[in-house]
Amino acid sequence: MALSFAADSVSLSARQLLCERDDRVLFENLDLDVRNGDLLQLAGPNGAGKTTLLRLLAGLNRDYEGDLLWHAEPLHDCFAEYAANRVYLGHLAAIKRALTPIENLRWLMSPWQNAGLELHEDDLWQALAEVQLGGFEDTPCNQLSAGQQRRVGLSRLALVPAPLWILDEPFTALDVEGVSWLEERIQRQVAAGGAVIITSHHALQGIPSLRRLELGVRATEGRS
Numbered sequence: 001m002a003l004s005f006a007a008d009s010v011s012l013s014a015r016q017l018l019c020e021r022d023d024r025v026l027f028e029n030l031d032l033d034v035r036n037g038d039l040l041q042l043a044g045p046n047g048a049g050k051t052t053l054l055r056l057l058a059g060l061n062r063d064y065e066g067d068l069l070w071h072a073e074p075l076h077d078c079f080a081e082y083a084a085n086r087v088y089l090g091h092l093a094a095i096k097r098a099l100t101p102i103e104n105l106r107w108l109m110s111p112w113q114n115a116g117l118e119l120h121e122d123d124l125w126q127a128l129a130e131v132q133l134g135g136f137e138d139t140p141c142n143q144l145s146a147g148q149q150r151r152v153g154l155s156r157l158a159l160v161p162a163p164l165w166i167l168d169e170p171f172t173a174l175d176v177e178g179v180s181w182l183e184e185r186i187q188r189q190v191a192a193g194g195a196v197i198i199t200s201h202h203a204l205q206g207i208p209s210l211r212r213l214e215l216g217v218r219a220t221e222g223r224s
């Protein structure tokens with residue numbers, strides 16, 4: 001899969017973003033920019049609005065004020081192009097539990113294949129092997145552990161050619177080996193000139209471009 005991205009392929013900006021839930025301001029006056037090579041970690045206590053912000057940035061929720069821009073264009077005016085350049089993994093494994101890992105992966109990858117991505121069956125099996133699901137490819141997911149189910153969803157990251165990853169608590173339920181695999185994948189994505197926005201209570205280390213955006217009573221952005 002592509003291991004380098006065009007240097008100008010990621011340009012996501014938020015300007016003066018304001019979001020309220022149940023009459024509570026989660027964040028306001030929020031500005032951020034994500035470019036190639038960036039790793040942005042959204043941090044903050046439970047309920048601070050990390051998932052909410054991530055879903056806004058993924059273009060999955062329009063309940064906000066302010067501007068979200070993809071290459072300086074309103075994100076929802078160019079959503080098809082944006083969606084072809086980002087992959088969003090929500091905080092649930094988001095797999096069909098009655099299906100097997102290989103069936104799930106075929107289903108998860110079908111939008112990308114419909115958009116022109118050429119994938120062979122071997123690529124799918126290889127992606128499952130990469131997340132240590134070799135031997136479980138044909139086991140219904142409802143017979144897999146929580147961590148193995150999480151790995152089925154994560155296996156997409158080995159295949160999707162999108163430069164921008166948006167990941168909500170992707171380390172949940174992973175064992176030590178799974179955590180290492182995902183850390184390494186994130187580092188490779190950033191090193192290849194992609195970008196990653198992540199919510200995680202996990203301490204990400206060793207990536208020079210790491211920035212943290214702390215949500216809470218008020219939002220402030222700074223390098224860690």
Ligand SMILES: Nc1ncnc2c1ncn2[C@@H]1O[C@H](COP(=O)(O)OP(=O)(O)OP(=O)(O)O)[C@@H](O)[C@H]1O
Nearest residue numbers: 021022026044045046047048049050051052053199
């Ligand atoms: N669809 C919704 N309708 C109303 N309120 C919502 C909705 N989704 C989230 N909220 C509220 O918005 C706030 C922020 O939720 P969010 O899930 O974004 O927090 P979070 O920072 O991701 O928390 P956690 O660390 O627990 O995952 C919470 O108080 C939650 O109750």
